[in-house]
Amino acid sequence: MKTITLPLPDWRKEAILFAACLVLAIGLNVYAIATFQTPWAELVTEMPVVLALALLVYTLLAAGRIAGYALKHLIANFERKNTGRKS
Amino acid sequence: MMDGIPDIELPPRDNNRRETLKTIASAITGSALLSTLPWLSPLKAAPAGKSPSDKVRLGLIGTGSRGQYLEEHLLKTPGAEIAALCDVYPPHLQAAQQKIGKPVTHYKDYRHLLDDKSVDAVIIATPLYLHAPMCLDALAAGKHVFCEKSLALTIPECKAVARTASQSPKVFQIGHQRLFHRATLYALQQVKAGDLGPITQIRAYWHRNVNWRRPVPSPELEMLLNWRVHRKYSAGLMTELASHHLQVANWFLDSPPLACIGYGSINYWKDGRDVFDNVNVIYKYPKGVSFIYDSLSSNRFYGLELQIMGPKGTLELETAKFYAENPPPAPGIIQLINQIERGTLESVALADRSWVPDLKKDTKGTPLPEDPDHDDGTGLSMAAFVNAVRLGEKSPAMIEHAYRSGVAALMGVIAMEEGREVAWPGGYA
Ligand SMILES: NC(=O)c1ccc[n+]([C@@H]2O[C@H](COP(=O)([O-])OP(=O)(O)OC[C@H]3O[C@@H](n4cnc5c(N)ncnc54)[C@H](O)[C@@H]3O)[C@@H](O)[C@H]2O)c1
Numbered sequence: 033m034k035t036i037t038l039p040l041p042d043w044r045k046e047a048i049l050f051a052a053c054l055v056l057a058i059g060l061n062v063y064a065i066a067t068f069q070t071p072w073a074e075l076v077t078e079m080p081v082v083l084a085l086a087l088l089v090y091t092l093l094a095a096g097r098i099a100g101y102a103l104k105h106l107i108a109n110f111e112r113k114n115t116g117r118k119s
Numbered sequence: 120m121m122d123g124i125p126d127i128e129l130p131p132r133d134n135n136r137r138e139t140l141k142t143i144a145s146a147i148t149g150s151a152l153l154s155t156l157p158w159l160s161p162l163k164a165a166p167a168g169k170s171p172s173d174k175v176r177l178g179l180i181g182t183g184s185r186g187q188y189l190e191e192h193l194l195k196t197p198g199a200e201i202a203a204l205c206d207v208y209p210p211h212l213q214a215a216q217q218k219i220g221k222p223v224t225h226y227k228d229y230r231h232l233l234d235d236k237s238v239d240a241v242i243i244a245t246p247l248y249l250h251a252p253m254c255l256d257a258l259a260a261g262k263h264v265f266c267e268k269s270l271a272l273t274i275p276e277c278k279a280v281a282r283t284a285s286q287s288p289k290v291f292q293i294g295h296q297r298l299f300h301r302a303t304l305y306a307l308q309q310v311k312a313g314d315l316g317p318i319t320q321i322r323a324y325w326h327r328n329v330n331w332r333r334p335v336p337s338p339e340l341e342m343l344l345n346w347r348v349h350r351k352y353s354a355g356l357m358t359e360l361a362s363h364h365l366q367v368a369n370w371f372l373d374s375p376p377l378a379c380i381g382y383g384s385i386n387y388w389k390d391g392r393d394v395f396d397n398v399n400v401i402y403k404y405p406k407g408v409s410f411i412y413d414s415l416s417s418n419r420f421y422g423l424e425l426q427i428m429g430p431k432g433t434l435e436l437e438t439a440k441f442y443a444e445n446p447p448p449a450p451g452i453i454q455l456i457n458q459i460e461r462g463t464l465e466s467v468a469l470a471d472r473s474w475v476p477d478l479k480k481d482t483k484g485t486p487l488p489e490d491p492d493h494d495d496g497t498g499l500s501m502a503a504f505v506n507a508v509r510l511g512e513k514s515p516a517m518i519e520h521a522y523r524s525g526v527a528a529l530m531g532v533i534a535m536e537e538g539r540e541v542a543w544p545g546g547y548a
Contacts (some may be wrong), residue, residue: 061451065452070454074450085456094541
């Protein structure tokens, strides 16, 4: 069996990605406050919800990225095997 | 607080009951609401000292289930000393004696206890039919009186006791502990502040699934132990349970009922009882407000509740919650998430809103502050009684509450038994 070596996460890249998720969640909160005309204090009071939302988006992205990586790996393997048989 | 009614700043958790009472009293002093709650004012008194002259010597008449519960509270009440006990049933008397932990004078005949000059005040916790004779005899003997609810077995008896109590220089208090219940006091404050709008209806129910009987060691003890299910000694569910909620309705609506109608029957416990095992009564109050009451002995699913309703909100006093009719909207972000969820999950549009059944709203409500010691008001009512006796401070409002709730309960009984509308029989003066 072949060992798959996953690359170590690039912490800087991950932090930037999470920050982007956070900005997105804060943006959604601003949009929601303006749309539903609720108090602006919710920018602070709803921070736990915003953080949870950011984490959720980040986790979904991470899941997507892992799935993409695995798919890429499988395709590369498949192609390598096929090329080997031809030669 | 709106309408210039200040908050009753009841104290936080405090293990020292004496301190708690002092804090409550000082917090309500000067409150506009306090003038409408005169029975709380004895709680302002300085705590009783150690001197015997500062002690109130009490005689407990009726040492059954409620009598012993009151006794437990009295043993913790500053300034209270249980000086004598009285009961005709030795096992109850012995149990009460044991709780005190030292020998106390005891009597079988309450009149002998009343002759005891060292007793300042009596606590009456006997079956309903004995309330009137015992209260009248005790007041005649110059004793201060705390009588358990309900006031008496008949309306003429209610009148006689209330009249005698109001003419006597002695303190008279009734065992309606909701008058001292922290959450109920807050609820009253909310009503006065207009948080409900005008009260438009009060609804209460008290359901159990029990036969209300106790095991009887020998047949001659049936009436003594199971007095509640025999009409000669009891008026059944209305005086035993409904009187509590009627007292609150009279209090919050600031009036006794004008009239009532009702139906009752024995539809399940056909065991020789002659009090109804289910009661359903509607009371008419001024300004077109109704109080709707029902009580079952054969189903306990809904338990007990007292609901005070107005256009702006509902108070549920037994669970101590306030429900605004239009609760403040959820935070924007939550609304947005809900909207996205709905958009994804409910792709099939429902019909117009009016099609949706008006089912009960599933809102959480705002809890009313409860007593940190989980006192349902009984502890405070004992403390207030003891202090009222020490100060010689009578409360005519207390007599009025006793009279109005006692009579209202009996009006319901008469309405059901005679199948007619029963009008308020007037005051007792
Ligand atoms: N405020 C409340 O929440 C509350 C709760 C329960 C009961 N109560 C009231 O308390 C009263 C007593 O109820 P209970 O459940 O304790 O009943 P109970 O039957 O347990 O106790 C009544 C006691 O009175 C005694 N008694 C009967 N005749 C007597 C007499 N002639 N002299 C002296 N003692 C006599 C009985 O032997 C018994 O020990 C009732 O009026 C009831 O409505 C009030």
